[in-house]
Amino acid sequence: IFSDVPQAPPDAIFKLTAAYKADTYDKKVNLGVGAYRDDDGKPWVLPSVKMAKRALLENEDIDHEYLGITGLNEFTSSAAKLILGSSSEAISEKRVSSVQTISGTGANHLGAVFLNKFYPFDKAGGQRQIYISNPTWANHKAIFNSVGIKPVDYPWYDAKTVGLDFEGLTKTLKEAPKQSVFLLHACAHNPTGVDPTKEQWKQIADLFEQQGHYAFFDCAYQGFASGNLDEDAYSVRLFIERRTIPVLVCQSFAKNAGLYGERIGALHIVSTTPERAAAVTSQLSVIQRSEISNPPAFGARIVTMILNEPKLWDQWQKDVTTMADRIISMRKSLHSLLVEKYKTPAPGGNWDHILKQIGMFTFLGLNEKQCALIVNEGHIYMTSNSRISMAGLTTKNVEYVASWIDKAARS
Ligand code: LMR
Numbered sequence: 001i002f003s004d005v006p007q008a009p010p011d012a013i014f015k016l017t018a019a020y021k022a023d024t025y026d027k028k029v030n031l032g033v034g035a036y037r038d039d040d041g042k043p044w045v046l047p048s049v050k051m052a053k054r055a056l057l058e059n060e061d062i063d064h065e066y067l068g069i070t071g072l073n074e075f076t077s078s079a080a081k082l083i084l085g086s087s088s089e090a091i092s093e094k095r096v097s098s099v100q101t102i103s104g105t106g107a108n109h110l111g112a113v114f115l116n117k118f119y120p121f122d123k124a125g126g127q128r129q130i131y132i133s134n135p136t137w138a139n140h141k142a143i144f145n146s147v148g149i150k151p152v153d154y155p156w157y158d159a160k161t162v163g164l165d166f167e168g169l170t171k172t173l174k175e176a177p178k179q180s181v182f183l184l185h186a187c188a189h190n191p192t193g194v195d196p197t198k199e200q201w202k203q204i205a206d207l208f209e210q211q212g213h214y215a216f217f218d219c220a221y222q223g224f225a226s227g228n229l230d231e232d233a234y235s236v237r238l239f240i241e242r243r244t245i246p247v248l249v250c251q252s253f254a255k256n257a258g259l260y261g262e263r264i265g266a267l268h269i270v271s272t273t274p275e276r277a278a279a280v281t282s283q284l285s286v287i288q289r290s291e292i293s294n295p296p297a298f299g300a301r302i303v304t305m306i307l308n309e310p311k312l313w314d315q316w317q318k319d320v321t322t323m324a325d326r327i328i329s330m331r332k333s334l335h336s337l338l339v340e341k342y343k344t345p346a347p348g349g350n351w352d353h354i355l356k357q358i359g360m361f362t363f364l365g366l367n368e369k370q371c372a373l374i375v376n377e378g379h380i381y382m383t384s385n386s387r388i389s390m391a392g393l394t395t396k397n398v399e400y401v402a403s404w405i406d407k408a409a410r411s
Contacts, residue, residue: 011138012383012384013032013033013034013138013383014033016032016033016381016382016383017030017032017033017381019381020032020381023379023381025379027379027397027400028380028381029041029378029380029381029392029397029400029401030381030389030392031380031381031382031389031390031392031393031401032381032382032383032389032392033389034190034255034360034361034389034391035260035389035391036255036258036323036360036391037391037392037394038326038394039326039394039396040394040396041392041394041397043258044258044323045258046257046315046316046319047315047318047319048257048312048313048315048316048318048319049257049258049259049302049306051311051312052301052302052305052306052312053302055305056301056305062301064297066293066294067294067295067296067297067300068294069285069288069289069293069294070098070099070100070281070284070285070288071099071100071101071266071294071295071300072100072295072297072300072301072304074304074308075264075266075300075301075303076098076099076100076266077091077098078303078304078307078308079098079100079251079253079266079268079303079307080098080266080268081307082222082229082233082251083186083219083222083233083236083249083268084096084233084236084237084240084249084268084270085230085233085237088237088240089241090240090270093274094274094277095270095271095272095273095274095276095277096268096269096270096271097269097271097277097278097280097281098266098267098268098281099266099281099285099288100264100265100266100295101250101265101266101295102263102265102292102296103252103253103254103262103263103264103265104218104219104250104254105139105143105252105265106263106265106267106292106295107218107250107251107252107265107266107267108139108140108143108218108250109143109146109147110267110284110287110288110291111216111248111250111267111269112130112144112146112147112149113147113287113291114269114280114283114284114287115130115149115214116128116147116148116149117287119181119214120179123178123179124177124178124180124181124214125176125177125178125180126177127150127177128149128150129149129150129151129180129181130144130149130150130151130152130181130182130183130216131151131152131153131154131172131176131181131182131183132151132153132154132183133153133154133155133156133157133183133184133189134153134154134155134156134157135156135157135191135192135385136183136190136191137185137190137191137218140183140218149181154168154169154172154173154176154182155168155169155172156168156169156189156192156194157192157363159347159348159365160348161348162348162353162363162365163194163348163356164194164195164196164200166196166200169204170203173204173207173208173211173213174207174211176213178211178213179211179212179213179214180211180213180214181213181214181216182208182213182214182215182216183216183217183218184204184215184216184217184218184235185217185218185219185220186217186218186219186221186222186232186233186235186236186249187221187222187224187225187226187232187233187234187235187358187359188220188221188224188225188232188358188360188361189358189359190220190221190359190360190361191361191363191383191385192357192361192363192387193353193357193358193359193360193361193362193363194353194357194358194363195225195358195359198234201234201235201238202238205238205239205242208239208242208245209242209244209245213245214246214248215239215245215246215247215248216248216250217235217236217239217248217249217250218250219232219233219236219249219250219251219252220250220251220252220254220255221255221256221359221360222251223255223256223320223324224255224256224320224323224324224327224359224360225324225358225359226324226358227320227321227323227324227325227328229256229317229320236249240270243272246270247269247270248267248268248270249267249270250265250266250267251265251266251267251268252264252265253265253299253303255360256320256323257299257302257303257306257316258319259299259302259303262296262298262299262302263299264299264300264302264303267284269284323391326391327360327390330390330391330394330398331354331355331357331362331390332355333393333398334354334390334393334398334401334402334405335351335352335354337398337399337402338351338354338402338405338406339351341399341402342402342403342406344402344405344406344409344410346409347364347365347366347409348365360389360391361387361389361390362387362388362390363385363386363387364386364387364388364405365386366386366405366408366409367386368385369411370386370408370411371383371384371385371386371408372384373404373407373408373411374404374405374407374408377404377407378400378401378404378407378408380400380401388401
């Protein structure tokens with residue numbers, strides 16, 4: 001048995017963490033996984049999370065019973081308000097089904113299983129498929145493939161401008177069968193850091209309305225784009241406020257609360273009536289029961305406190321700004337080193353995309369061979385599509401990294 005099981009390739013992102021850990025070179029840098037680091041390159045436990053943990057520890061009333069199948073109610077309702085807005089009509093009209101998930105990956109998976117079961121693909125050209133941006137987070141393809149929905153690329157990144165291929169994107173939105181499902185990154189696009197402007201989002205929403213497309217939002221970086229949680233929810237709220245676009249949102253607290261290992265997230269599906277929302281929740285509950293039974297409590301309790309207790313909420317706003325600001329300052333340092341110190345030739349004519357790109361990642365625009373040089377000779381771990389996690393840069397290593405980007409760009 002199992003003699004014909006083929007060896008699977010390692011995960012493109014997590015293999016970098018393993019290689020980094022095994023490397024003994026003293027100047028090694030990990031720019032692979034999208035996880036925030038402080039200026040010493042260390043994981044950062046947010047002060048707001050520390051405060052919540054302390055209060056939890058002292059609370060004698062906390063037990064270790066199962067949560068409900070759809071999670072901690074206080075968590076899901078406050079998480080919905082965070083992404084949809086505290087004055088969201090969809091929430092006040094009870095049209096949102098919110099379920100606690102195993103972080104953003106779990107939300108994507110639960111959303112995918114639900115669509116696979118209930119989405120009218122026969123009305124969307126008959127293909128069981130989802131349009132995903134080219135490129136996208138590597139796991140999107142795997143998640144949809146695993147439930148039997150075929151991922152199909154739509155244009156996003158334009159290598160010539162190192163920016164958004166807005167024409168290609170809108171053309172696909174117009175030409176895809178009506179009622180197609182499109183996955184959109186709500187903000188801080190992973191891996192490119194290339195986001196539409198507000199004006200472009202409006203035009204994208206117009207096309208969703210005209211074509212009856214389904215918007216499958218993935219929001220893993222709320223707060224990381226602008227440092228402002230409401231500002232980063234712009235696209236999601238715009239679509240939902242139109243009332244005519246069917247929307248679901250996958251939400252993760254891995255990055256913005258630094259709760260990577262706690263696997264805390266949520267799936268929110270917006271329906272047109274409270275009755276439909278109740279039926280959707282009941283079906284999500286059935287799926288969840290068979291897959292994870294009940295979600296884990298610890299992260300849900302921490303996030304609930306942060307979202308509801310004024311002192312913790314204020315601290316969290318500061319924490320999110322601290323992370324966003326450090327990343328922005330690293331963008332400025334890397335840009336100025338490449339432009340002023342090294343005068344490095346840039347793939348799109350200049351390095352302005354380092355400043356313009358949004359969120360945790362910069363997509364350098366280098367080719368695979370150049371990236372391999374940086375990894376193999378510079379001991380700087382990054383994905384082969386030239387994505388670097390800006391959170392891995394520090395005031396101490398940025399010059400070393402710039403020197404290797406310079407060598408690669410000239411190779
Ligand atoms: C990333 O893109 O690096 C993160 O979202 C981590 C992951 O799960 O891939």
